[in-house]
Each structure stands twice: as structure tokens, then as C-alpha cells.
Amino acid sequence: MRPLEAVRTEILKSMRRLETERVPFSESVGRVLAEAVVSNQDVPHFANSAMDGFAVRATDVSEADAVLEVLADVPAGQVASVSVSAGQAIRIMTGAPMPDGADTVVRVEDTAAEGDKVRVHTVVAEGKHVREAGGDVRAGQVVFDAGLRIDPVHVGVLATLGVVDPVVSRRPRVGVMSTGDELQPPATSDLAPGMIRDSNRPMLVGLLEDAGAAVIDYGRIADDSDELRAALGRAAVETDVIVTSGGVSMGDYDVTKLVLRDEAGVDFIKVAMKPGKPLAFGHLGGAPFFGLPGNPVSVVVSFEQFVRPALLTMQGASAVLRPQVSVVAGERLVTDPEKTVFLRVRLEGDAPAVQAIQAGGQASNVLSVAAAADAFAVVPRGVETIDEGEPVLIELFRSPATREHRLDI
Numbered sequence: 001m002r003p004l005e006a007v008r009t010e011i012l013k014s015m016r017r018l019e020t021e022r023v024p025f026s027e028s029v030g031r032v033l034a035e036a037v038v039s040n041q042d043v044p045h046f047a048n049s050a051m052d053g054f055a056v057r058a059t060d061v062s063e064a065d066a067v068l069e070v071l072a073d074v075p076a077g078q079v080a081s082v083s084v085s086a087g088q089a090i091r092i093m094t095g096a097p098m099p100d101g102a103d104t105v106v107r108v109e110d111t112a113a114e115g116d117k118v119r120v121h122t123v124v125a126e127g128k129h130v131r132e133a134g135g136d137v138r139a140g141q142v143v144f145d146a147g148l149r150i151d152p153v154h155v156g157v158l159a160t161l162g163v164v165d166p167v168v169s170r171r172p173r174v175g176v177m178s179t180g181d182e183l184q185p186p187a188t189s190d191l192a193p194g195m196i197r198d199s200n201r202p203m204l205v206g207l208l209e210d211a212g213a214a215v216i217d218y219g220r221i222a223d224d225s226d227e228l229r230a231a232l233g234r235a236a237v238e239t240d241v242i243v244t245s246g247g248v249s250m251g252d253y254d255v256t257k258l259v260l261r262d263e264a265g266v267d268f269i270k271v272a273m274k275p276g277k278p279l280a281f282g283h284l285g286g287a288p289f290f291g292l293p294g295n296p297v298s299v300v301v302s303f304e305q306f307v308r309p310a311l312l313t314m315q316g317a318s319a320v321l322r323p324q325v326s327v328v329a330g331e332r333l334v335t336d337p338e339k340t341v342f343l344r345v346r347l348e349g350d351a352p353a354v355q356a357i358q359a360g361g362q363a364s365n366v367l368s369v370a371a372a373a374d375a376f377a378v379v380p381r382g383v384e385t386i387d388e389g390e391p392v393l394i395e396l397f398r399s400p401a402t403r404e405h406r407l408d409i
């Protein structure tokens with residue numbers, strides 16, 4: 001068996017970078033920036049009020065109950081036509097530009113109107129409630145580095161900067177197929193003995209799209225060497241990456257292995273990990289090929305450890321692995337010391353006492369437990385047990401917040 005880290009490193013080194021393109025920022029979520037984003041202006045580009053209130057000079061409100069003459073109103077989107085001098089104020093709305101002469105804003109709730117004057121009840125320090133020009137971003141500042149994977153908040157920043165067509169990496173075209181005579185469409189109502197619904201392929205489609213791929217679905221391929229060989233040949237021409245599930249283990253009917261075992265450049269690897277030991281990897285017509293196991297939990301784990309990092313590497317992402325943090329084992333964990341083991345766990349409790357609890361049975365066919373989990377507890381080779389209360393490394397793939405949580409309102 002080969003160490004997981006060595007296999008993954010070898011795979012990632014073989015990935016080629018994809019070409020770049022410009023896309024509308026409104027369609028950029030999930031894409032990877034190929035060029036740094038540099039601001040060409042200050043944000044905000046003018047000093048403005050952070051509150052509804054009155055723009056004043058700080059020297060005029062250095063004592064409580066100062067009374068000031070109100071010169072004008074300035075709503076957001078307009079500019080004051082007069083300046084603030086000693087003993088004067090301008091009524092101002094949130095976001096409106098600071099009038100000349102004013103250096104401070106008094107909140108409206110700290111004042112009382114007295115005819116055409118305003119009484120300021122409190123002492124207000126200079127600069128209070130004023131958003132300075134460039135307080136968010138300075139002109140010339142690198143706001144986002146190349147390699148960032150864009151999320152909706154990043155889109156908001158791009159819009160603020162006027163970057164309407166960021167340069168991103170092209171989406172990898174990924175062909176996906178599942179193999180096996182036993183697989184039936186998910187809509188099948190009555191399953192004959194020995195038949196199962198094809199869960200791997202729709203799951204892989206979702207996982208691939210979440211990793212930024214444009215998916216080409218080749219459907220279910222029967223345990224027929226000619227049919228599989230033809231499908232792989234089409235995919236090698238039409239896609240950047242090929243992903244299959246099933247048929248890569250040691251069985252006499254593992255058709256993927258039968259078809260590709262003599263293919264130059266395709267290796268059938270026993271990875272020292274659980275679940276997901278069998279893995280095929282190589283290149284078909286220049287397209288990286290990933291042959292994943294057939295058990296659904298093994299598919300998830302293998303995808304997370306190999307396919308997802310490879311796709312993100314092709315897109316130039318600076319972070320290609322899921323975040324890992326240390327928490328406390330909420331129960332005794334017993335694993336296989338010969339392998340890196342990925343236990344499906346849920347997280348309980350609040351920081352700093354977050355605990356990892358097994359989400360249920362750990363067999364590689366129990367997909368419902370993976371769906372109930374928040375993370376993998378990653379137990380390295382050489383470790384057989386982790387006792388309750390000891391630290392354990394977890395790899396987050398789902399926020400616990402996605403599980404049902406009721407608030408008392």
C-alpha cells in the first residue's frame with residue numbers, strides 16, 4: 001500500500017493549469033481568480049457620515065449641551081452647498097459626503113431640535129461617526145490575490161471596485177460515468193434482486209460542480225469491455241478530466257481494471273487509507289483519469305482526497321485541501337493503524353470544547369451516515385485508538401449549521 005500523501009502529491013504534480021477567461025462578476029461565484037484584483041480608487045472615495053445626525057466641528061461640541069445653528073440638510077447622494085463654520089451644523093444622512101469645515105458627526109439621538117437650532121447633549125470626539133476616504137480600501141491596494149476562489153461576498157467587493165469582468169480560470173470539463181450491471185436509474189420503483197439504484201453518479205455530479213467543474217454525464221456503463229472502452233475514448237477527446245466509479249478493485253468482474261490494466265500510464269493503486277483503498281489514476285489521451293471505488297462512502301472520501309484537490313489545482317486555486325482543525329474526541333475511536341482512516345463524525349458543543357462524535361456506522365456502504373456528518377476525523381497511520389477527551393484532527397466538509405437548529409424567539 002502507498003501512503004495517501006505520496007499518492008496525492010504525485011497526482012497534483014501532474015495536473016496542468018487551465019486557460020483563463022473573463023466572466024461577468026455576477027457569474028463568478030465558485031470560479032478561481034487568475035489575476036490579482038487591484039483597486040484603482042479609494043473605497044469609499046469620499047469621507048462620509050456613518051450615522052444619521054449632524055455634521056459639526058469637534059471644537060463646537062467639546063462640552064455638553066452646545067447649541068448650534070442648522071444651515072441645511074444633506075441626504076445621501078447629494079453634496080452640501082455650504083461649509084460648516086464655528087457654531088454651525090448641517091443635518092446629514094448616512095452615506096452623505098461630509099461638508100467642508102465639518103470633522104465630526106453627532107447622532108440624531110444625542111440631539112434635540114430647538115427651532116432652527118440643535119442642542120447637542122453629549123461631548124463628541126473629533127472624527128466620531130465619520131467614514132474616512134479609503135477607510136475600506138486604498139487606491140493601489142491588492143484586494144484579492146490570484147488563486148482566490150470567489151464567493152458571494154467577494155462578488156460584492158468586486159462590484160464595489162467596479163471590476164465587472166474578473167479574469168478567472170476556465171472551468172475544467174469533467175466526464176463522469178458509473179459502471180456496473182447492477183446499477184439502475186434512481187427513479188426505478190421496484191428493484192429486482194441484486195439490483196441497486198445508481199447513487200454514485202448523481203452524487204459525483206454535485207461534488208464536481210461544487211469543485212468548479214463543468215460536468216459531462218456519460219451515464220451508466222454496463223460491465224461490457226467494448227462499451228466502456230468506447231465511452232472512455234469519447235471522454236478522452238471531449239473532456240479535461242475523466243472520473244468513473246466502480247470496477248477498480250480485485251474482482252474478476254471489475255471491468256474498469258480489465259479494460260485499462262494494460263493502458264500505458266494508468267496505475268491501479270492500493271492507497272493506505274480507509275475507506276477508499278483502491279484507486280486508478282493515469283492519463284487517457286492527455287486527460288487525467290480517476291477510477292474511484294464503487295462503495296459510495298469510498299467515493300466521497302476518495303473524491304475529497306484526490307479529485308477535488310486536482311480540479312482546484314488545475315484552476316490555480318491557492319487552497320486546494322479542506323480546512324483541518326483539532327477538536328476533542330467525544331468518545332473512544334478505534335481504527336486501523338495500517339492506514340489513514342477517515343471517520344465520519346458530527347461536531348457537538350461550542351468552542352473551545354467542540355467534540356467529535358461518530359455520526360453512525362462506519363461501513364463504506366453507509367452513505368446516510370456521511371450525509372449526517374460534518375467532518376472526517378482524520379486518524380493518521382500508526383494510531384490505533386484515540387481515547388475520549390484526547391485531541392483529534394478533523395477535516396471539515398460541511399458546516400454544522402446546515403443541520404436543523406431551532407432558535408427560541
